[in-house]
Amino acid sequence: MPYVDFIVVWNDEDGELVFFAVNRDEDNKQKVSLQLSDFEVDSVIESIGMTAADKKMTNQFQHDAVKPETVDNVKLGNGEAKVVLKPLSFNVVRLRINQ
Numbered sequence: 001m002p003y004v005d006f007i008v009v010w011n012d013e014d015g016e017l018v019f020f021a022v023n024r025d026e027d028n029k030q031k032v033s034l035q036l037s038d039f040e041v042d043s044v045i046e047s048i049g050m051t052a053a054d055k056k057m058t059n060q061f062q063h064d065a066v067k068p069e070t071v072d073n074v075k076l077g078n079g080e081a082k083v084v085l086k087p088l089s090f091n092v093v094r095l096r097i098n099q
Contacts, residue, residue, distance in 0.1 A: 004030050004085065016045065019093040023085035026055060034081040041081065042096040044074045051089035 003025035009018045017039060023030045049071040057065050074093055075082045085091055 015097050017095040021091045023089050030085045032083045040098040042098045045094035047093045049091045051086045
């Protein structure tokens, strides 16, 4: 069973490539490599992840227990972006593209 579901969206108006990913693996980080041969990436605008140490954690009682956080999980080089996804996480990576 694949653990990672993702979609990539090209925002031509803002010159951004946006990567959305979910890692459903309960125990392991997953590594994703995005081949960017059709794009010249300038930089990572931001990378945001949302996860919790306890897989049963909710925001029902402690309203800020599970919240988005800025993460340093993207490496750019050789026409690709390598992204490491924490277990049970939702992720958004925004890349600035040279036009």
